[in-house]
Amino acid sequence: MPRFGTWWLSERLYWKKIRVTCECGVMRQYDAKALFDRIGDRSMPALLGEISAAIGCEKSANVYRDRCKLTYEMPPGELSASRH
Numbered sequence: 001m002p003r004f005g006t007w008w009l010s011e012r013l014y015w016k017k018i019r020v021t022c023e024c025g026v027m028r029q030y031d032a033k034a035l036f037d038r039i040g041d042r043s044m045p046a047l048l049g050e051i052s053a054a055i056g057c058e059k060s061a062n063v064y065r066d067r068c069k070l071t072y073e074m075p076p077g078e079l080s081a082s083r084h
């Protein structure tokens with residue numbers, strides 16, 4: 001079940017691969033389990049911010065406008081990274 005309205009990495013390990021894309025052209029793929037072992041559990045939105053920073057997107061520090069558009073590439077059948 002989602003905690004606090006967001007999904008957590010521990011709930012998404014079955015994806016096997018965490019794929020992210022950004023309109024700035026960045027595409028990355030992470031092994032879900034390796035990521036979990038390395039950084040521990042994270043909410044998916046928080047994880048996205050960390051990945052953005054790790055990638056070094058120049059917009060990752062922008063919080064209010066012109067934000068990094070990094071997003072999860074959802075596996076088929078998944079609708080959203082967060083549910084409310």
Ligand SMILES: [Zn+2]
Pocket residue numbers: 022023024026057058059060068069070
């Ligand atoms: Zn970006």
